[in-house]
Amino acid sequence: MATLLERALAPVLEKTPRRSITALFAIAAGVAAYTGLRLPGTWAATLQTVSLTDGFHRRFLVGTLLKPFGQHYLVFAVASFLVLGALLTAVAIAFFRSRTESRRLLIVAWLLLPTGGYLFHEVGYFDQMLYLLLFGALWALHRNRPVLASAMMALSVTVHEIALLTVLPVFGFVLLRRFPFRRACALLAPGAGLGLLILALPPVAPGAVAKLGRELSTVDFAYRVDALNLFGRTQAESWRMYSITHVLLYLVPIAIVVVGGFLVLHRPSLTAAAPVAAIAAPVLLAFGGWDDARWGFLLVTDFVVVLWLWLGRRELKLPQMAVLTALFLILTHVPMPYFDGYEPRGLTLVTPVEDAR
Numbered sequence: 001m002a003t004l005l006e007r008a009l010a011p012v013l014e015k016t017p018r019r020s021i022t023a024l025f026a027i028a029a030g031v032a033a034y035t036g037l038r039l040p041g042t043w044a045a046t047l048q049t050v051s052l053t054d055g056f057h058r059r060f061l062v063g064t065l066l067k068p069f070g071q072h073y074l075v076f077a078v079a080s081f082l083v084l085g086a087l088l089t090a091v092a093i094a095f096f097r098s099r100t101e102s103r104r105l106l107i108v109a110w111l112l113l114p115t116g117g118y119l120f121h122e123v124g125y126f127d128q129m130l131y132l133l134l135f136g137a138l139w140a141l142h143r144n145r146p147v148l149a150s151a152m153m154a155l156s157v158t159v160h161e162i163a164l165l166t167v168l169p170v171f172g173f174v175l176l177r178r179f180p181f182r183r184a185c186a187l188l189a190p191g192a193g194l195g196l197l198i199l200a201l202p203p204v205a206p207g208a209v210a211k212l213g214r215e216l217s218t219v220d221f222a223y224r225v226d227a228l229n230l231f232g233r234t235q236a237e238s239w240r241m242y243s244i245t246h247v248l249l250y251l252v253p254i255a256i257v258v259v260g261g262f263l264v265l266h267r268p269s270l271t272a273a274a275p276v277a278a279i280a281a282p283v284l285l286a287f288g289g290w291d292d293a294r295w296g297f298l299l300v301t302d303f304v305v306v307l308w309l310w311l312g313r314r315e316l317k318l319p320q321m322a323v324l325t326a327l328f329l330i331l332t333h334v335p336m337p338y339f340d341g342y343e344p345r346g347l348t349l350v351t352p353v354e355d356a357r
Contacts, residue, residue, distance in 0.1 A: 021104050025095050028108045029088070032116030035344045037123070040080040043339070044124030046227040048076045049216060055208030056231060057201045061158040062129060073221040080124035087119075087128050090135040094308070102316040103308055109328045110304045114336040117344050118297045126160040127298065133159070134167040134305075138174060146179070150187040157195035164195040165285055166298050169278040170305055176274050204231040242290035250292040251283045251299060254334055258303035261327040265320055266310070275310055279303045293336040300331060 049071050050056045051063040062079070069075045095107045110116060122128060133156045140149035153171050156163040168191050175184035209228050216223040230238075259280055266272045282299040286292070316324070338344065 018101075021101060021108075022096075024108050025092075025104065025111075028111035028116065029092075031347070032111045033120050034347075035117030036119065036121035036338070038121060038342060040077050040124030041340050042222050043224045043227050044080065045073055045076040045221055046216070046224040047126065048079065048124070049212065049219075049223070050228075050231075054212055055205030056203070056212075057205070058198055058203045058231065059126060059158075059160050061155060062126060071216065071219050073219070076124065083128050083132060084120070084123050087132050087135075090132065094135075098308075099313045100311065100315045102314075102321070103311055106304060106308050106311070106324075109324075110301070113300065113328060113331050114334060114344070115297050115300050115304075118293070118336050118338070121338050121342065121344075122294070122297070125294075127162075127166070127294070129159045130156050130163050130167045131301070131305075134170060137171055138309075141174065141178065146175075146187050150190050153188075153191040154194050157191055157198055161195060161198055162285060162288060162298075164192065164199075165281045165288075166302060168192060168195070169281040170302055170309075173274045173278040173306060174309060238289065239287075244286050247286035247290060247292045247295065248283070251286055251295055254296050254299050254331070255280050255283050257327060257330050258300060261323060262303065262307060262310075264323050265307075275306050278306050293338075296334060296336055300334075 047059060048063050048066055050060055051067045052060040053064060053067065056063070066075060066079055091107060095104055098104045098107075119128075133152050137149035137152040140146070140152065149171075153163075153168060156167055168188070171191070172184070172188045175187050178184075179187065209232050213223075213225065213228055259276055262276065262279060263272060266275070279299075279302050282295055282302055285295040285298065
């Protein structure tokens with residue numbers, strides 16, 4: 001059965017974005033940076049000290065790579081901004097190489113939503129490394145190097161195990177579009193298998209948390225003891241520290257909006273199963289931790305990435321553009337509070353009198 005997208009979207013040959021769209025992209029990126037940019041937090045810096053050689057079996061790749069440079073805040077800050085810069089470069093390349101205005105406007109909308117500021121606020125968090133690896137894997141697929149792409153996605157689960165519910169489903173969706181089912185499963189298996197193995201192993205060797213804590217007591221930043229304590233808790237102990245129901249009640253309405261919006265463009269069918277699963281997978285992060293706003297950011301981001309990939313070279317027509325505009329207007333009302341007491345910067349120069357009273 002032909003879908004609404006397949007019937008209504010016509011191929012276009014335009015390659016160069018119009019100046020007005022380019023200016024809009026620059027403005028959106030600038031507003032997002034102004035809204036959320038900050039120095040990497042001590043939580044992120046602490047997690048970047050975690051390495052495999054110190055006995056940590058999860059989230060160890062970044063710390064293992066940075067260990068030869070020493071445990072200094074400047075090292076972690078520079079690394080964090082390099083990752084953010086590389087991610088922004090990938091987004092800019094995606095914008096300028098898009099052959100349709102629909103794809104370009106989708107990127108602009110993502111930057112103007114609360115997700116844009118949240119991207120900059122997350123500097124230093126491993127989420128950015130995950131998406132950088134995803135974009136690298138998609139580039140490798142585009143260059144007909146599927147084994148390299150599979151290896152990059154296998155590395156993603158060593159950055160953070162949430163790769164299983166964020167970037168791997170998107171990668172799986174792309175594989176199913178490009179390869180036969182068995183070939184797609186074979187390319188997805190290394191990342192999925194390694195991720196499950198990491199979850200099955202103890203997160204840390206005995207005594208490793210205390211040893212690293214002693215080493216960090218002399219560093220030039222106030223390391224977060226609670227960040228290291230994550231590795232010493234069981235999942236059951238973590239669940240007792242927050243309400244899974246509360247996190248789900250935050251995520252499910254967002255999922256309904258983005259999945260519903262996608263299905264307006266692609267009528268429900270078997271071919272919609274893979275993209276819908278990739279979009280909705282971050283909802284399951286509610287069972288992994290209490291960072292509800294962060295999970296919401298990843299949920300909306302997966303939706304935008306999947307939709308961008310799905311559009312290809314086809315241009316949205318006015319009715320579909322109206323649907324997406326309404327969807328994004330709804331998403332502007334999704335609260336995404338920041339970590340560590342930070343708040344998004346407002347675009348006015350002074351605090352409104354009503355708030356100052």
